[in-house]
Structures are given as C-alpha cells and as structure tokens.
Amino acid sequence: MEMPPVDDFALAKKDALVTRLGEVLPGDAVIHTVEELKAYECDALTAYRCPPLAAVLPRTTEEVSAVLKVCHEMEVPVVPRGSGTSLAGGALPTADSVILGTSRLTDVLEVDYADRFIRVQSGRTNLSVTGEVEHEGWFYAPDPSSQLACAIAGNIAMNSGGAHCLKYGVTTNNLLGVRMVLMDGTIVDLGGAHMDAGGLDLLGVVCGSEGMLGVVTEATLRILPKPEGARPVLMGFDSNEVAGACVADIIKAGVLPVAIEFMDRPIIRITEDFAGAGYPDCEALLIVEVEGSEAEIEEQLSTIEEIARRHDPVELRRSTSEDESQRIWLGRKSAFGATGRVADYMCLDGTIPVSELPRVLRGISDLSEKYGLRVGNVFHAGDGNMHPLIMFDANKPGDLETCEEMGAEILKLCVEVGGCLTGEHGVGVEKRDLMSHQFDAADMEMQMRVKDVFDPSWLLNPAKVFPLDVTADRRAG
C-alpha cells in the first residue's frame, strides 16, 4: 500500500499547530505526544499505520468549527474519526494530518416520538441510539456488526448497513438531517426532521462521502417501532449453488425477511469449533430471520420453509425458543472473531446482484485455488452484500501482498457481474486504486468536482476514496 508523501513543512509546523489548537480547545482535548498518538495511528484495518501530527477531541459543533478554521488557515489536512472501526482504512491518518475524533460528541439533543426522530451528537455509538428510545418500544434500524462501538459519525461517512438492512435499508434511508462543519469552519444544516426540502438534496451526497465533504457533528435519525418478536430458521444445503438458488427463490416469492445470512463450509467449521452453535456439517448454511406478531412470524416462516424444502435441505430447523434463537445467531456473530483466531484475514465487502451469487461463489473458489489462500464466505445474502474473508499469514513475507492482489481480483469480479466494490465498509484507502474499475474517468471527475464544491483545497480526509495520483493533482490545484 503506497502512502502519500509526507509534507516536511507540515511536520516542521507541528509546534505552532499544537499551540493554535490549544487556544481554541480545553487542554485535555489536544493530543500530541508520540505515546498518546499511538491510539490514533490506525483504525480496524490494522495492516496500515501512520501517526498523525496531533489528535483533537472537541465537545461541541463550535469547537469543531474552531479546529477546522485553524487547520484551514494553516493548510493542515484533517482526518475525521468516529470510533475507528473502519475496515477500509477510512480513518487512517496521513503523517501531515490532524485526527478529529468525535468521541466526546455523545449528547442526545432531542427525542420526538410523534415525528419519529432522535437528534444526537455524531460521536454517539450506534447501539446507544437505540438504547435511548427502546424503553418506549422504538429502535434505530441500521445495525453494523460493530454497533456496540461504532459511531453514528462513521455510519454516516460510510453509509453503513447491517444484517437487518434487507428490510430497513442502510443509513441513507434512515438519516433525516445533519449539522456539518465545512473545512473553512462554516456550520451548515442539511435536511431536518421534515421531509426532503426543496432545492438540491445535499444530504444525499454527504451520506457515504467518507468524511471528505465536511465533519458531521449532529444527526437527526429516523426511529421505528420495535416489532413484537423475531425468529430465525436455520437451513443447511449440499452446495453453495443450491443455497444461493434458495435465497433467490425466497426473495422472488415476495417474502421479505429482516435478514438472510449465508455461511460456507470453511466458516461453518471455524465458527463451530469456536462457538459451538450446533451448526450442521454441510456445504452452506442460511440463517433466515423474520419479524412481527406470532401470526405474522408463523405465516412467513411457513412460506420460507416450504421454499427451502424444494431445495432438499440437509437441515431445516426453526428456532423454538429465545435461547435457541440466540444460539443460532451466536455462530454468525462470532464468525469474524473465530476466523481471526485461526488466521490473519482481510474482509472484503463487494456487492452483487442476488441472482449472481452462485457464479461469484464459484469464481471466489477458483481464485482461492489460484492464489493458494483459504477463503471463508459469511455475508448478507438477501441484498447480495458479500464478505469474503481471505486468510493469510502476516508473518510470512509476501502473503499480505498476495492477499491484496487476490482481494482486488474478487472485487473486480463483483463489478463485472453488475455489482460494486463496497456495500457498507466504504472505499477508504483499501479500495481507492480499484475505483477506476467501477467508474470511468468522466464519472470520477464529476465526483471530484462535487468534492471541490465542499472542500476546494482538498484538506478533508486526504488520500481516501480516489486514486492517490488523482488526489495529489487535485490538492496541487
């Protein structure tokens, strides 16, 4: 992974920068010693690390504005950071940048059940948003696996999804408005608790913009009434192809479960060894979950099981208790952790048309043989959002590079069948060199011209999303 060249001038002005930041923030909100900065040198894509010049932890929109004004004046790039759970290096610093952390922006500002929204500061964790409203029977729908830790700020930056987004949509479908600070310190409000206002929908383009357009400090989020109950059914099949066909048939039949999760043999084994969830010994496993009242659950599961039976399942087990439901989900939820126990791995995020699942799974298997690296597949099958885990040995010279190369081939395959590079993790630094496989030069130019509008000097979240040479040209003006 190539990193942008370090700006020596920026390093030289570190002292002046820290002094200026100290003037606009409380003392404990400016972090600048080498030891303390260790915590900010990477996010969850730990293969890449780089200490920033400094990190700041503002408490208010006004403090964020003050920080950005200082950095704008001094021409210092700023890397916004939610909770640092990005799997794509979305919060990876550059050596000449300041990390702007949202961890102190955690207030709940307003809850309004009649208008079905909650307004929070953006550093609040995803799960604690639901925590604020669940006693009244409501919840916030997007549920990334990292929801205990990840911040709404990062969810907005990456347009995060989760297991339940098949039914409820991703962040952009649940985000009503933001307060955002532009790189020059200007505070803007986009959207709001009301419906889409007139004029251009700038909120739409901000969601998923990976922190490149502004720093979101407050978010107005749609909350929904909690369904009465939920229940999963576990299905095992003899091949990935048959499991993929079953997914397509469930959706074609017009049943919309809240989640359809897919695990292949390598992941089933690794997970079962670790979590003992009672998964059967088979080639492919589906967990299909439905929601609603008892009557609704009964009706949907009957339809789904009837479809499954047509595909000769080797296992078809409907959960009969809350305990059993939790056990079924336990395996799925520990899949990443369990894989991490047996190998280093890289988690991809390609998304494809559901009907192409069998073809892409075969292609991944072929690439696994070609490159000699094991792959496990565990993913949100209902919306075609795949998460191939490529396993490698970080201590074996060249293995990471082979893994990266193989990952790139898999993502190109996803684009080839009509899909895209990333479903919910973002491009970050990880996939920036693949952007030209998804977009031609004219498409990318248009996106970069929109970036120009918000951040003309290209100081916000540098070296992300777009190929490095292109970004360098842009910053040079």
Add this chain to the structure above:
Amino acid sequence: MEMPPVDDFALAKKDALVTRLGEVLPGDAVIHTVEELKAYECDALTAYRCPPLAAVLPRTTEEVSAVLKVCHEMEVPVVPRGSGTSLAGGALPTADSVILGTSRLTDVLEVDYADRFIRVQSGRTNLSVTGEVEHEGWFYAPDPSSQLACAIAGNIAMNSGGAHCLKYGVTTNNLLGVRMVLMDGTIVDLGGAHMDAGGLDLLGVVCGSEGMLGVVTEATLRILPKPEGARPVLMGFDSNEVAGACVADIIKAGVLPVAIEFMDRPIIRITEDFAGAGYPDCEALLIVEVEGSEAEIEEQLSTIEEIARRHDPVELRRSTSEDESQRIWLGRKSAFGATGRVADYMCLDGTIPVSELPRVLRGISDLSEKYGLRVGNVFHAGDGNMHPLIMFDANKPGDLETCEEMGAEILKLCVEVGGCLTGEHGVGVEKRDLMSHQFDAADMEMQMRVKDVFDPSWLLNPAKVFPLDVTADRRAG
C-alpha cells in the same frame, strides 16, 4: 409571476435550430408550429403559460444526447418534461427554450424479481410500472395522485411521494439507478441494481433536482411484494386540533399505517356534495389505512381504534368490504377535482413536523380570514405533508395575486415551525422566490455550485428553483 426576459437572438435562430434538430431526429419528433406548441406552453400549474421555441420527442437515450448536443452548441436552454403534471410549474417553458418531452421513452427494459428491480425508460407512467409486475404479485410503491398520467422522469425530478409514502418512503427511497444525459450530451450511469457503490452518491443529489442537472432517460426502480390486503378506517372529530392530536398519538404508539389522510370541514363538504362518499358532518376527518394479512390488519386496526376512542370521535367506521373501502377512498381521491368544480384553487405543498399540525391549521385559518379567501385542507397527515387548497376567482382582478401572497405566508409559517416549502411537488417556478426563506445565501450558493458541476452554462430547465436574479447572474457567468 415575473418571467425571465426573452432572448431575441434565440427567437431569431429558431429556424436554424429546427433544421438542426430535424437532422438528428425523425421528422415527427420535432414540433415547431405555433398550433402544435400550444400543448407544451404550460403544465398543471395552468396560471402560467409560455410557448417554447420548439418541442422534441426522442425515443432513445442516444436521441436525447443528440438533441442536447445541438442545444448546447447553439446555447439554447432545454426544459425537460415528463407528462406535464407538475403543480409547481416544473415543466413551464421559457420563450427561448426547447421542450424535451419523454412521452416516447416508454419501454420496459428489464424485470428481475430475484434482485427486486425493474428497469424502464423514464417516460413510462408511474402506474404502468406496477402494471408490468403486478401479475407476479409485485408493485412500485410511490403513488402520487397523478399516477395514472405522471411519468417516472417527473417523479425523479420532483422526488415524488403519494398517500402510501408514510410506510414506503418517497421516490429517493425506491430509486436504485439512472441513465442520464448531461447538457453537453454526455451519457452517464449513476447507481444501479446493486447497493450504493463507492465514491460520492450523485444519484442522491439527482433525485429531486427538478431536471436541472441532466435528463434522465432510464431508471432502475425497487419493486416490492404486494401486501395480502388493505383496509381503511374512517374517523370523524369535533375539531382539527383533536384530529391532529389523534394522528400524533397513532404514530407515537408505534403503529405505522400505510396512509393517514386528513380532510377538514370545507373539503369534507365540497367532496361530499360531489362524490357522495358518505362522510359524516364534522370538523375533521381521518382515513387511516393499514395493510397485511387478515390477522395483521385486525391487530393494527384494533390498536388504532382504541387510540381514536380516547379522542371522542363523532364517527369511527371500519370498512367491512372492498366496496366500502373504495367508497371511503373515493371522497379523498376526488377532493381536488371537487374543489376545482366550485372555485379556482392553488394547491400548496408545505411540510411540517406532525406535532405542529394543530398550530399550523390554526395559522392557516387565521390567514384565510385576513386575506378573505377560503381554504380547504386535505393532506397526508402521517408525514406532515400538507396540501392547503386556497380558493379564488381567476376572473376577479387581483384575486390570483392575493392568493399567491397568502400562499407565500402559509409556506413561511411551515418553515417557521421547522418544516419546509415543498414535500413532493417541487419548487418549480411557483416557490423559487421563497427559497431564501428556507435556505440562507451560503446554503443556496453551495447548491448552485453543485448545479455548476453538472450544467456549467445553466441551460437545463432555466428559471426554476432558484430566485430569478440569482439564476440570471449565474447564466451570465
């Protein structure tokens, strides 16, 4: 209503333009005689009329591209037109412009049930999209009142909603991708059948951009399984306030009906005289509709009726048959037509927080007295999208102007309580002078800079959305 100055030069070059257009289109696709152009001089906001230089009716994306190239070279503005059902003058020509009609772009290009989408040319009508998939039990959710006539192209331009958008969202929540032609003739693809791709979400900003960024020629739309059944309940109340409070309580309770429609006394009377739907004699009426299986319908209606009873309804009547359901909806669906029979009217589209319904209804009533014009209210209450109908006499000098002035006051009130100028009709020419009440100069400048990116010469849909003086400055460069 002020109109932009006519460019005499443009008029002078009409012959050359018609010749050039004839070179890139079949003969019957270029309309240029004064008589034939009559059909294009206004949309559904019939108070404003202006014949264009010419109108073209291309059949393919390539023809659209050829037309735009010609107009771009000759610096002739282009006004895209769906079916011309805009209530805000979104398709109103200027005297120096070419109307680009989508009425021949009606093909269905692809239907894919496993991936839950349909791809159509953009001139296809809203209802005929559902028509293409309903035999398999699917439908396209957004349902503007004009759905029999209105085109998907216009739905995307205005980000249209409809009675059912409380549950299913508006166009932006159901649009997956577009093929679009920029003013210089470049063809671009944004989004697609897959999830949100990496990079900036330009699709989000195109949806609702009122034809100012490009001409959409194809759309990939999310289709959904049709619910088993639906049933409305009719409720009458003694005052608007009580009806408003009942709406808020239903939503707070976590029930999400597919529609909550509100009618006040003037509309109830006008509608009843016309349609004889059997509405009770009361101050305010709600139609609340729920969907699902028999068991789900039963459960939801019981909860809703229990809440209604706490507000002392003067009528509470659950439909017991398909006939009765149709009769209940008949009144609501004929409300606009019935009003048109007794007076000229202007239909507003302000949107407010649901909790502010009582306050805004009182404000509208006060303004009605102040200006001496009758107002009827009939609207989508569940998401606060109001449609006050201000009645006036087009033959009485000054009455239209009074009506416009009063309409502006109502919309300002909507913004004041935290709402916005338009829910689903768009800004068009109708509300462009009010944009500065919703957005400050910095907000508008940001939007206009995004417009600059897509259409640097400001030739697409001129004189819309932004105040006229601002637009003129922009075009002058």
